[in-house]
Amino acid sequence: MDFKKLYPILFLFISFSFYAQGERFKEKKEQIKAMKVAFLTTELNLTASEAEKFWPIYNTYDDKQFELRHQKMKSYFKRMEDDELDKLSEKEANTLLTQIETNDEELFNLRKKCTSDLKGILPSVKIIKLRKAEEDFNRKLLQQYRDKGLRK
Template sequence: MDLKKLYPILFLFLSFNFYAQGERFKEKREQIKAMKVAFLTSELDLTPSEAEKFWPIYNTFDDKQFELRHQKMKGYFKRMQDNELDKLSEKDAATLLNQIEDSEEDLFNLRKKFIINLKEILPSVKIIKLKKAEEDFNRKLLQQYKDKGLKK
């Protein structure tokens, strides 16, 4: 077979493969998001009025937090692979460290603004319950992931 004819077919196959992986990631993220909503709803016991105001604020916060963690920091972690770390100059390492610190500060400021917004609609006790419920959910999710890995 002519190599020139093989390249477009190979490219098309790889494109579909990457698209499918992206779609699976989106599906998993949506499943996790739905589980999280159900979990937080049961843990927080929001009134209908609170829920109406809470969920738009929470969803915006959650989306921005995801973007910060997975879009910005993804690039940093790629550069921090074992074989790449040894190749970093001190200047590049300092620059990378500053970028990571900036991202961490952005996450902190996002959460701080989120809490300020929540104080307008929820009592402090429920905000603390939210923090605990998020941590409990993350632990539960991690445990499910570990259990699934052990069954394979």
């Protein structure tokens, strides 16, 4: 059998596999986002006027937060695997630590900006409820993940 003819087929299957994983990730992300929207809507009890102004600001904040947490931190965590940590020089460790601190600062400033933007739209009590609802949603999601893992 001619292996040169098999390479394109093999490449196609491998590419499809990576594409399918990416699609599943996008589907899961959208599914979680829909659950979060439903949860926050229920918890905050927004008026139609509040919701109209709230969601564009919150969605922008949430997308940027996701990007900061998952895209930037992903590269940091790859370097922080146990076997890699022992190989880091002090200079590399300092650089990595500075990058993590910068990312944490960006997340803090993003949250601060979101709160500031929402102050003109929502009463302070609802902004505090939003923080609590986000925490509750994350806990609920983590518990569902744990429960699902135990059933396997």
